[in-house]
Every structure is written in structure tokens, then in C-alpha cells.
Amino acid sequence: MSPLAVVSGGTRGIGLTLSRRLVKLGYRVVAPYRSDAQAAASAAAELGESFHPLQLDVADADAVRAAAGTVLTRHGTPTVLVNNAGINIDRPFLELSALDWRRVLDTNLSGAFFLSQAFAPAMLAADRDATIVNIGATTGIRPRRNGANYCASKAGLLHLTKCLAVELAPRIRVNCLIPGMTETDELVTRFRLDDPAARAAVVAEIPRGRIGTTEEIADALEFLIGPASGYLTGQKLIVDGGQFMW
Numbered sequence: 557m558s559p560l561a562v563v564s565g566g567t568r569g570i571g572l573t574l575s576r577r578l579v580k581l582g583y584r585v586v587a588p589y590r591s592d593a594q595a596a597a598s599a600a601a602e603l604g605e606s607f608h609p610l611q612l613d614v615a616d617a618d619a620v621r622a623a624a625g626t627v628l629t630r631h632g633t634p635t636v637l638v639n640n641a642g643i644n645i646d647r648p649f650l651e652l653s654a655l656d657w658r659r660v661l662d663t664n665l666s667g668a669f670f671l672s673q674a675f676a677p678a679m680l681a682a683d684r685d686a687t688i689v690n691i692g693a694t695t696g697i698r699p700r701r702n703g704a705n706y707c708a709s710k711a712g713l714l715h716l717t718k719c720l721a722v723e724l725a726p727r728i729r730v731n732c733l734i735p736g737m738t739e740t741d742e743l744v745t746r747f748r749l750d751d752p753a754a755r756a757a758v759v760a761e762i763p764r765g766r767i768g769t770t771e772e773i774a775d776a777l778e779f780l781i782g783p784a785s786g787y788l789t790g791q792k793l794i795v796d797g798g799q800f801m802w
Contacts, residue, residue, distance in 0.1 A: 557584075558606070560634045562627065564588045564614050564671060565641035568595040569740045570691070573770035574638055574777050575599065579606045581778065583636065586627050588612035588671075590641070590663075614641045614667030615659070624674035633678040636781050639668035640691040642709075644746075646702045657705045664709035665716065672720060672730075680727050687781045688724070690717050692734040692792065697802050714792060721790030729789040731780050736796020738768045764797030 561578045565571040566587030572595075575585045586608045589596050596609035608631065612623045627634075642664045645656045668690050679686040695703060696710030714732055721730040737743065737758060748754040749767070759766060776795045779785050794802060 557632065558582050559636070560584050560586065560631050561636035561638065562586045562588070562634045562671070562675065563638040563640055564612075564667065565590075566638070567599045567609055568592060569742060570735060570738060570770050570773050571638075571640040572599055573774050574640060575603065575607060577771075577774035577778060578636065579603050584608070584631060586610055586631055586634075588614060588623065588641065590614070613663075614671055615662035617666075617670045620667075620670040620674050624671070628675075628678055633682045634675055635679075635682075635684065635686050637671060637675055637679070637686075637688045638691065638777065639671055639688065639713075641667050642691070642693075644703070644706050646706065648702050649704045652705060660705040661709050661712075664706065665712045668713055669716060676720075676724055676728065680724065686728045688720060688728060688730040689777060689780050690730070690732045692717075692732045694734055694736055694794065694796060694800055696734070698800060717792070718790045725789060729785075731785070731788060731790070732792040733773065733776050733780060734792055734794045734796070735773045736768055736794065736799050737762060738770055738773055740770065743767075762797040762799045766797065768795060768797055 561583040563571055563575050563585055566575040567589040575587050578585050584606050588610045590613050600607055600609050645660050672688055690713050692713050693710040695707045696714050699707050717730050717732040744750055747758055776793055
């Protein structure tokens with residue numbers, strides 16, 4: 557049987573490209589998604605029988621435990637877990653509500669914790685090495701305005717990566733993949749990249765002179781789950797065209 561990967565948020569955006577790459581590499585993919593049933597159905601139609609969308613709110617610890625049990629029973633133990641699910645609720649710090657704070661932290665940080673904790677025992681018990689890849693953000697290192705909740709969640713994810721790398725070693729490698737400016741519908745909307753002047757201003761800050769593609773993020777994922785990175789754990793891999801150079 558082909559190996560299994562679980563990709564949260566794997567039905568659209570960067571997550572969908574990661575799912576596509578894993579299917580191309582021969583994985584069966586289970587892709588938890590929160591609410592966009594249309595995107596999930598479209599992804600399933602495209603990727604066929606190797607792709608299994610699963611409606612799940614990763615911020616709900618009880619639901620994650622139940623879903624993990626279902627996945628383990630129906631599909632087996634994952635070799636790869638990609639914690640990609642994330643949301644933004646941007647407001648000035650003094651206007652952030654407690655709900656704004658909790659929703660972002662619960663999804664972006666606690667969701668990765670819940671999924672990793674739910675699958676790690678079976679991954680550790682399996683007779684093969686496994687990998688967890690947490691999808692971070694450059695704002696987990698460099699702050700920005702109006703995103704204290706998002707920045708804090710991604711900064712926490714970086715340190716969670718290191719803690720899991722220590723505690724789950726040597727069987728499970730854990731790394732953080734950090735995309736820079738990557739061409740997605742969400743990025744185009746947020747930064748008004750359909751405006752040539754706005755796009756030019758963004759590109760001017762990137763030494764490579766362009767915005768990245770989701771395929772380039774998938775290339776990095778392929779490296780992180782493959783044998784070429786076999787001695788790499790607890791690290792961050794920033795794919796940003798040189799924009800920040802941390």
C-alpha cells in the first residue's frame with residue numbers, strides 16, 4: 557500500500573499544491589478542511605482516489621482526536637503530517653477582541669499541536685521513520701502591524717517545531733517550512749497584487765525579483781520529507797526569494 561500523508565488545509569491555496577505534490581510522489585493524502593466544501597469537492601475531483609478530504613476544525617481538540625482515530629482505522633498511519641491550516645484575523649492590537657486572539661491561536665498553533673499529538677503515537681510505533689512539517693510564516697520572525705495574533709501564533713509554531721523535534725526524535729523529524737511572498741488568491745487580495753503598482757512595490761523588496769509560486773513551496777516540502785534532508789530536524793526553511801535573509 558502506498559504511504560499516507562495528512563495535510564491540514566490541503567484543499568486550497570498552498571495546501572492544495574502540497575497535496576498535489578504528495579499525490580504525484582505516490583502518497584495517499586487525507587486533507588482536513590474547516591468549511592469550504594466546494595474547494596474540497598473540486599480538489600477531490602482533480603486528484604482522484606488518492607485524495608480524501610475530511611471536514612474538521614483543527615482548533616477542536618476532541619474533534620481532532622476523533623478524526624485521527626478514524627484516519628488511522630480507515631487509512632493507516634501517516635508517514636507525513638503537514639500542519640498547514642491557518643487563518644488571519646487582522647486588526648490593530650488595541651482593537652483585537654479575545655475571540656480574534658483565540659480563533660487565530662487555536663487554529664494556527666493549537667491545531668498543529670492537536671494534530672501532532674493525535675498522530676505521533678502511531679507514527680512512533682510504526683516500523684519506519686516519519687516527518688512532520690509545520691507551515692510557518694515570515695511574520696513569525698519579523699513582526700508586522702495589525703497581526704499580533706497571527707505573528708504570535710507563527711512564532712509559537714517555530715518553537716513548537718523545536719520542542720517536537722527534541723521529544724519525537726529519532727523516529728520523527730520535525731521541521732518548519734516558511735513561505736515568503738507566494739502567489740495565491742489570498743495574497744493577491746491582501747496585498748492588492750492585481751494593481752501593477754502595488755505588485756511592483758512588493759517585488760522591489762525581493763532580491764530574486766519576483767513573487768514565489770506554490771510549486772516552489774512544494775519543492776521545499778518534497779526536500780523536507782525526502783532522504784536528502786534525513787539529517788535535518790528542528791530547523792526552519794525559509795523560501796522567500798531572499799526577502800528577509802534570517
